[in-house]
Amino acid sequence: MTTKLSGGFICDPTQGSFPNEPQDLFCGDDGIISSPPPGTHVDSEYKLTNHVVMAGGIDLHTHIGGGKVNLARLLLPELYRRPLSYERESSQDANGLRDCSRPLTGPVPGTWETGRRYLEMGYTACFEPAVLPANARQAHLEMEDTPYLDTGGYLMLGNEELLLQWIHEGVPQAQITDYVGWMLKAHRCIAVKVVNAGGISAFKFNQRELDVDSEHARYKITPRAILSTLSQAVEDLGLAHPLHVHCSNLGVPGNIDSTMATIQAVEGRRLHVTHAQFHCYGKSGPHGFSSEASTLATCVNTNPQLTIDVGQVLFGQTVTISGDTMHQFENRSFARPRKVIFQDLECQAGCGVVPFRYRQSQYVHGLQWAIGLELFLLIENPWQVYLTTDHPNGAPFCAYPHLIRLLMDYEFRMSIFEQLHSDVRATSRLPSLKRQYTLDEIVVMTRSGPARALGLEQLGHLRPGASGDIVVYRQDSNPTTMFSRPEMVFRNGILVYRQGEFLGVSRKKTYVAAPHFDRAIERHLRESWNQFYLQSMESSVL
Amino acid sequence: MSHCHFCTLLCELPSNLVESSLVGSSTHGIPEQWECELREVRLAQQDRMLQRTDARLPRVDGEIVSIAQALKAAKEVLRLKEQPVTLITGDIHSVETSRAVIDFAAKMGAILDPCGSDAAFAQILAMQRHGGMISTFSEVRFRSDCILLIGDDSVLRSMPRLPSVLAPGSDMPNKRLVLMGNWSQSSIQMFQSLRYDVQVVHMDYRNFPRAIRDWSQLSSELQTQTESLASRWIVSAEYLALVWSPTNLMTLANDLWVEQVQEWIADQNSSRRVVGLPLGGSYQTFQQVATWITGFPGRMRLSYSEWGDLQADYRPHRFRAQAIQDAKPTPIVVRVDDLTLTQDHQRSQEYQNQDIHEVENHFIWIAPVLPVDLDQPHPSGRGKFPKVFLPCRQPFHECMSQIFRADSVFSVGVGSAIAEEKNREPVLELMNVSEILECIAAGGRA
Numbered sequence: 001m002t003t004k005l006s007g008g009f010i011c012d013p014t015q016g017s018f019p020n021e022p023q024d025l026f027c028g029d030d031g032i033i034s035s036p037p038p039g040t041h042v043d044s045e046y047k048l049t050n051h052v053v054m055a056g057g058i059d060l061h062t063h064i065g066g067g068k069v070n071l072a073r074l075l076l077p078e079l080y081r082r083p084l085s086y087e088r089e090s091s092q093d094a095n096g097l098r099d100c101s102r103p104l105t106g107p108v109p110g111t112w113e114t115g116r117r118y119l120e121m122g123y124t125a126c127f128e129p130a131v132l133p134a135n136a137r138q139a140h141l142e143m144e145d146t147p148y149l150d151t152g153g154y155l156m157l158g159n160e161e162l163l164l165q166w167i168h169e170g171v172p173q174a175q176i177t178d179y180v181g182w183m184l185k186a187h188r189c190i191a192v193k194v195v196n197a198g199g200i201s202a203f204k205f206n207q208r209e210l211d212v213d214s215e216h217a218r219y220k221i222t223p224r225a226i227l228s229t230l231s232q233a234v235e236d237l238g239l240a241h242p243l244h245v246h247c248s249n250l251g252v253p254g255n256i257d258s259t260m261a262t263i264q265a266v267e268g269r270r271l272h273v274t275h276a277q278f279h280c281y282g283k284s285g286p287h288g289f290s291s292e293a294s295t296l297a298t299c300v301n302t303n304p305q306l307t308i309d310v311g312q313v314l315f316g317q318t319v320t321i322s323g324d325t326m327h328q329f330e331n332r333s334f335a336r337p338r339k340v341i342f343q344d345l346e347c348q349a350g351c352g353v354v355p356f357r358y359r360q361s362q363y364v365h366g367l368q369w370a371i372g373l374e375l376f377l378l379i380e381n382p383w384q385v386y387l388t389t390d391h392p393n394g395a396p397f398c399a400y401p402h403l404i405r406l407l408m409d410y411e412f413r414m415s416i417f418e419q420l421h422s423d424v425r426a427t428s429r430l431p432s433l434k435r436q437y438t439l440d441e442i443v444v445m446t447r448s449g450p451a452r453a454l455g456l457e458q459l460g461h462l463r464p465g466a467s468g469d470i471v472v473y474r475q476d477s478n479p480t481t482m483f484s485r486p487e488m489v490f491r492n493g494i495l496v497y498r499q500g501e502f503l504g505v506s507r508k509k510t511y512v513a514a515p516h517f518d519r520a521i522e523r524h525l526r527e528s529w530n531q532f533y534l535q536s537m538e539s540s541v542l
Numbered sequence: 543m544s545h546c547h548f549c550t551l552l553c554e555l556p557s558n559l560v561e562s563s564l565v566g567s568s569t570h571g572i573p574e575q576w577e578c579e580l581r582e583v584r585l586a587q588q589d590r591m592l593q594r595t596d597a598r599l600p601r602v603d604g605e606i607v608s609i610a611q612a613l614k615a616a617k618e619v620l621r622l623k624e625q626p627v628t629l630i631t632g633d634i635h636s637v638e639t640s641r642a643v644i645d646f647a648a649k650m651g652a653i654l655d656p657c658g659s660d661a662a663f664a665q666i667l668a669m670q671r672h673g674g675m676i677s678t679f680s681e682v683r684f685r686s687d688c689i690l691l692i693g694d695d696s697v698l699r700s701m702p703r704l705p706s707v708l709a710p711g712s713d714m715p716n717k718r719l720v721l722m723g724n725w726s727q728s729s730i731q732m733f734q735s736l737r738y739d740v741q742v743v744h745m746d747y748r749n750f751p752r753a754i755r756d757w758s759q760l761s762s763e764l765q766t767q768t769e770s771l772a773s774r775w776i777v778s779a780e781y782l783a784l785v786w787s788p789t790n791l792m793t794l795a796n797d798l799w800v801e802q803v804q805e806w807i808a809d810q811n812s813s814r815r816v817v818g819l820p821l822g823g824s825y826q827t828f829q830q831v832a833t834w835i836t837g838f839p840g841r842m843r844l845s846y847s848e849w850g851d852l853q854a855d856y857r858p859h860r861f862r863a864q865a866i867q868d869a870k871p872t873p874i875v876v877r878v879d880d881l882t883l884t885q886d887h888q889r890s891q892e893y894q895n896q897d898i899h900e901v902e903n904h905f906i907w908i909a910p911v912l913p914v915d916l917d918q919p920h921p922s923g924r925g926k927f928p929k930v931f932l933p934c935r936q937p938f939h940e941c942m943s944q945i946f947r948a949d950s951v952f953s954v955g956v957g958s959a960i961a962e963e964k965n966r967e968p969v970l971e972l973m974n975v976s977e978i979l980e981c982i983a984a985g986g987r988a
Contacts, residue, residue, distance in 0.1 A: 067951050070833050077670055077856055080837060110837040112852045134678070137953045141637060141944065142834045161684065204685055206780060206815050329811070339673035340808075344817055345951060346680040353673075502850055531711060534680045536554055539545070539954055 001043045002036065003027040003493055008048030008472060012055065013440045013448055014461040025053060027493035031458065031468035044495075048472055051487060054443050055460050056124025056469030058450040061244075061274055061309045062391040064114050064151070065128045065142030067135045068321045068351035071341050072108045072392070075353055076319060078337070080106040102484070107319040107355070107392045115147035117398055119497055122471035122486040125150040125459060125511075129193055129244060129274065130323050132156050134346035134535075136187035137542055140510065148496060150469075152454070152511035154244050155187050156323055158194030158226050159201045161347040161532050168219040173232055175524060180233040181517030182525065186541040188512045190454060191241035192234050193274070195323040196248050197223035200350045203326040210326065212248055212261035223248055224265040231266040237515040240455020242270030242307070247279045250327040254283035256292035263299060263306065272453065275311025275390040277372040286423045287363050291371045294429070297378030300385070307453055308379070311390035312372035312403055313365065319355045320393045328352025347532040358395070366420035368394075370428045376407055377433040382444040383452065400446075401483035407437040408479045442479075456511065468493030545956045547635070547938045548584040548883070549701050550822055550948035552956070580702045584883055591882045591911045592936070598911055598972070604927035609973070616906045616930045616982040620650065625874045625904055628652035631863040632878035632908070635824055636943035637953070639880040640831035642976035648844040648852055649983045652876070654832075655841050655863040657884070658825035661789040663858060664796030665820050666829070666839050670858075671797075674804045677783060677817035678949040683708050686817075688718040688779035689738075692747050692786045692803075695726050700790060701821065701948065708785070709736040718779070720772045723747040741772035748793045751802030782816045789823035819949065824884055827946045827953075872904055877928075879909040880937050880975055905929050908978055910936035932982075935972045 005025040011018045026033045026042075036042075063069050082105065102120065105113060118126060126146070131139045131153035143151035157163060157180065166176060180192060198221065199210040205217045212223045231243040247262045249255035259279040263271060273279065273296075282290035300306045317336075322328050325342050331354055332340045341353040358365040372394070379385040387404070391397040406413050417430055437445075451460025458467040470490040476482035489497040491506035522537070529537050545552045591597065600612035607615075620628065630647050634640055634656045647654040668674070682689065689708060691697070698704060710717040719738040721730065722745060733740050745753065776782060784807060786800075793799045803818065810816035822829075829839045836842065836854040841861040845853045866873055907928040937943030938957040946953045973981075 065834070070830060073833050073837050074666065074669060074839055075673060077838060077858075080854075080856065082853060106837055108837070110833075110835050110852070110854075112835055113837075116851070134680070134952050137944065137955070138830065138946075138951075141831075141953075145641070145835055204681070204781065204815060335673075339671065341669065341673045342675045342811075343951075344677045344681045344685070346678045347684050500849070531713060532680060532684055534683065534707060535952060535954070539554060 001029055001493075002033075002040065003490070004042045004045040005048055005053060005470065005472070006045055008051045008053040009475070010053050010462060011439055011443050012462040013444050015463060018438070018440050022049070025462060025470070027468050027470065027490065029493065031493060032462055032464055032466040032470075034464045046472070046488065050475050052439070052473045052475055052482075053462070054122075054471055054473070055447045055451075055462055055466065056471055056489070056491070057122050057446045058454075058456070058459060059118070059123055059126045059388065059391070059397065060386055060450040060454060061129045061311075061388045062126050062397055063108075063128060063130065063321055063393070064126055064146060064391075065111070065153070066131060066139035067343070067345070068130070068323070068353060069108055069142070070138075071343065071351065072319045072321045072353045073106070073110065075339060075341055076107060076337070076355060079317060102398060104396050104398050107317060107396060108321070111142050111145040112147065115149050116502065119148040119489055119502075120485060121398070121400060121483060122473065122489055124148070124469040124471075124489070124491060125456070127151065127190070127454070128153045130154065130156050130195065131187065131189055132323075132345055132349050133160070133183060133187050133540065134348055134533075136189070140188060140542065143510065144508070148491060148506055148508075150509040150511065152190040153188075154191040154193035154241075155184055155189035156193050156195055156349050157183065158197045158230055159199070159323075159349045161201060162528050164198060164201055164216065164219045164221060164226070165528065167221050167225055167229055173229065173236075174518075175521065176229055177233040177236040178517040178521035179525065180230065181237050181515035182521050184237075184513050184515055185517075188510065188542045190511045190513045191239060191244055192230060193244040193246065194227065194230055195246040195349065196250065196326060197226040197230075199223065199248060199326045200323060203329065203350065204344050208326065208330070210248060212258050212265060224261070227262060227265040228267060231269045231271065235269050237513075237517065239513055239515065241453055242272045242305075244272045244274055246274050246322070246324060249279070250322065250324050251278050251281070251331065252327065253281050253289045256280050256282055256295050259296060260299065263303075268305065270305045271307075273306065273308045275388070275393065276308040276375055277311045277313065277368060277394065278390075280371060280375065285427055289364055289367060291367060291374060291428065293371045293374035294378055297375055300379050301381070304384070307384045307386070308375070309386040309388040309390070310372050310375050311388055311394045312376075313358050313368040314389060314395035314399045314403065315358045315360045315365065315369065316395065317355075317357045318392045318395055319353060321351065321353050322393065323349050323351050325350035325352045328354050360419055361421060363421040363423050366424040367428065369420070370417070370424060370430045373406060373413065374428075374430055374433065376437075377435045382437070382441040383449045385445060386450050386453070387442075387445040401480040404437075404442055404483050405479040408439075408442065410434055410436050454511070545954050546578070546581050547881070547945060547956050548581050550824060550826065551701050551703055551707055552945065552947045552954055553578065553703050578702050580699075588882045588939070591913070592939070594911065598933045600933060601912065601927060601931040603929065609932075609971075612930055612932050613978070613981050616932065617984075619874060619904060619906055619929055620982060622874060622904065625871060627866060627873040628876065629863060629866050629873040630654045630876045630878065631656055633657045633824060633881060633884040634828045634878060635881050636937040636945055637827060637831055638943050639878060639937060639975045640828045641835070642979050643878055644832060644835050644844065646876075646979040646983050648846050651843065651845040653843045653861050653866060655861055655866070656825060656828050657863070658789070658823050659840050659862065661791070661796070661823050662825035662829055662839070663841070664788045664791060664800055665822075667797040667858060668800035668804055672801050672804050673808070675807045675811055675817050677819050678951045679707055679819070679947070682783040682785070682817070682819050683710070686717070686779070686781045686783040688720065688775050688782050690720045690722060690776060690782060690784045692722045692750055692784065693790050694724040694747070695729050696790045697787045697821070698729055698732070700787065704821075705733050705736050705738070709738065718775045720775055722750060741775065743772050748799070751799055751806065754806050755802065779816075780814060782810070782814075783819055784816070785819045785821065787821040787823070789821070821948045822946070822950045826948070826950050830946055830950065874904040874906075876906045877908065878975055878979075879907075880934065882910045882936055903929050906932070906982075908932045908934050908975060910934055910940075932978050933972055934975045934978055940972065941974055
């Protein structure tokens with residue numbers, strides 16, 4: 001079956017700059033194909049005058065499945081509201097602050113809604129960044145129930161008692177590399193994530209702080225050692241995505257020091273710093289809380305092996321969910337509504353769920369908003385910075401069109417900045433950053449960049465051989481309007497969404513890594529496994 | 543390795559046990575550490591029930607019919623206009639069945655409240671009001687230096703191998719265990735034989751939240767010397783784990799009991815680590831699946847909107863199956879039991895003596911086996927057939943299925959080896975629950 005999309009403006013930064021001349025795009029059964037010879041039969045053709053055509057969006061860091069996500073859903077039934085139809089569509093959420101494409105029914109919607117809302121914005125692949133080994137089956141089950149989206153998960157390591165014990169004992173790096181490879185394969189994940197290296201475990205031993213060079217109370221090892229070991233393992237295994245790191249001291253004033261120490265800890269290897277906005281705070285200024293976005297941005301600009309996603313904060317009600325129990329627990333008094341869930345998990349990690357309301361009038365929240373935007377605007381190369389809100393931690397994913405407008409429209413950005421706390425307005429450098437993202441740069445941040453970062457060769461572009469995940473937007477001077485609701489979305493070359501209507505289901509893929517490792521690791525693992533885990537190694541394998 | 547699904551601990555079974563469960567033979571000769579009276583009894587019961595071919599045939603009004611006739615009759619029941627409500631309930635244990643009933647409920651615009659929700663909602667409502675600080679089996683076994691198990695012997699009747707699950711490994715020191723509540727000597731000995739140092743506090747666990755909030759009050763209740771030792775263990779523990787089973791709680795308001803315990807746990811964590819480990823019952827797999835698909839843990843009316851969104855109307859206090867069944871006019875009831883025997887030991891006894899007469903004409907029952915004694919009707923003379931009985935394959939036994947462990951975090955797929963064996967020698971042409979529900983939804987009310 002051949003499909004022709006004719007006369008649209010192709011926006012694919014891997015092929016050249018936008019705007020360009022109207023072009024035709026052809027799709028076959030296996031994805032995008034070269035222009036067929038004249039006279040070739042075309043099964044369906046779509047005229048796309050005044051439309052922009054781009055690859056499906058990729059969210060490389062969004063919490064869409066697993067135990068902590070389900071706990072967050074469970075915790076907050078009172079924030080649920082009935083879904084709105086397009087006819088009743090509101091341009092702003094209930095707080096009047098965040099113009100979402102179409103508000104979600106709650107801060108963490110169910111899988112059904114998640115898949116459909118992402119597709120409604122033109123996203124076709126999403127990655128759950130915190131898959132616990134013990135909970136991997138559930139995470140995959142949830143992602144399987146998320147319609148329309150290809151999915152994948154990052155395996156959370158760096159706090160399992162077994163690994164910490166091995167590092168403490170000084171086992172050879174090769175043994176840990178094989179362990180990481182075995183765990184990735186067993187739990188069907190595509191990358192490795194570390195959250196507050198060693199800190200989640202330390203909290204179980206009643207340690208309330210753990211800086212990069214502090215020792216774990218039980219294992220007498222430092223986060224630096226864990227980070228170095230895991231980043232080496234990721235390199236040795238040849239994984240496409242670098243170690244995905246949630247740094248120490250989440251949200252703590254002055255945490256830029258530990259963020260920079262984290263970057264140094266991997267000794268020049270590739271590194272992805274996730275939700276970086278939450279990790280570049282100083283402690284100067286009128287409230288002992290200041291922006292250090294420029295410090296991190298300078299580091300990224302001078303280190304091409306570094307990438308980040310931002311974790312932008314946008315105002316309104318949400319819920320924060322993180323494996324970082326140590327720091328989530330510290331923030332429990334900020335919970336709105338006032339209830340929290342924490343969990344210690346299977347000698348592997350933990351999670352903390354803290355509902356949160358970002359308020360425009362609040363100094364810290366306003367500064368967080370500004371810091372995220374500063375990061376976006378100060379990092380020169382859009383291939384090194386990806387657009388995320390760390391859904392739902394900074395804001396729900398449905399706010400992406402609004403965030404894109406903030407990046408593309410200086411006047412709009414300033415119109416919100418002017419409503420922030422006076423001390424934010426007095427101290428932030430945001431007004432000086434007049435950069436406006438181009439459409440090409442947005443496509444890099446939301447498509448081509450994440451695809452490259454994850455090694456997904458068929459995604460993020462529209463060259464022959466691409467997957468056939470295609471989004472068609474009507475051109476509009478308002479990016480929020482344009483990105484809120486595509487005209488059409490194709491999955492694997494098949495039209496699945498058109499003008500608000502879902503046209504059927506699509507095949508889904510789970511992206512996994514296929515690392516090579518020495519199977520002899522199973523002998524070492526078996527010796528240590530039962531010391532910590534109730535389930536056998538065999539039943540842990542998916 | 544496979545797993546035993548007869549209680550929510552989901553114990554792993556060595557291969558020789560899997561083989562014996564395949565053929566339903568006796569489990570003599572198994573290693574001592576795998577002995578479980580509950581499993582032996584359940585395995586024998588299950589095999590007896592599954593071997594009754596006449597109880598695994600479709601029926602309408604008690605008469606054996608073809609599957610097509612039964613499906614047609616089910617569709618007709620679902621089209622009845624005088625019944626304003628369709629209720630979907632039953633004992634639902636697997637991820638696959640949970641997914642199927644959620645989709646079916648949305649297509650029917652039905653209220654969904656599986657069995658076991660009363661116990662589960664004690665925990666859920668407490669969490670939704672106050673949150674919690676919780677843990678899991680491996681964590682408690684490895685990390686805790688003192689376990690406080692609250693309840694009575696019924697916990698061990700439901701989960702006989704709980705002491706083994708939480709027992710310290712051979713390389714760990716003995717584990718301090720405080721049993722709070724009414725525990726028999728045999729239970730105490732069982733723990734002691736597994737390297738627990740045991741102290742027993744004989745107090746009414748219903749008073750526990752009040753007592754533990756006011757420590758001086760608790761201390762006054764801990765009068766004997768041994769109980770004072772228990773008190774010291776609780777106070778001095780670096781990682782104290784409180785374990786309870788909402789299914790086995792017998793208090794006036796279980797949700798308030800749980801909430802108060804959670805409040806105390808939360809307070810304690812400002813200076814040391816204290817966690818709760820609520821042991822989930824048979825409802826938990828459904829709870830997990832319902833929450834991730836709809837955003838709610840159950841007790842909801844589901845529908846698809848005209849633009850295709852899944853809509854959930856969550857009423858945790860109103861959409862209780864029992865209350866809806868008792869209402870007039872009676873609802874159409876679709877009961878889905880995916881196991882021959884429910885996991886919950888206590889309810890299992892009631893289940894087999896269940897009187898189903900009240901809803902017969904509007905009652906569709908989907909289960910592996912019709913649990914009505916065909917030869918000897920219910921002694922009360924009131925036991926009757928459902929309007930439609932549709933036999934299904936049993937998850938974990940006749941098809942591979944997934945289920946959550948009692949700590950609600952770890953899930954396993956169960957039954958591949960068994961299902962493969964069954965597929966080699968199919969006894970009956972049976973459909974999965976999802977296939978049955980898809981068929982009858984096609985003709986039911988929209």
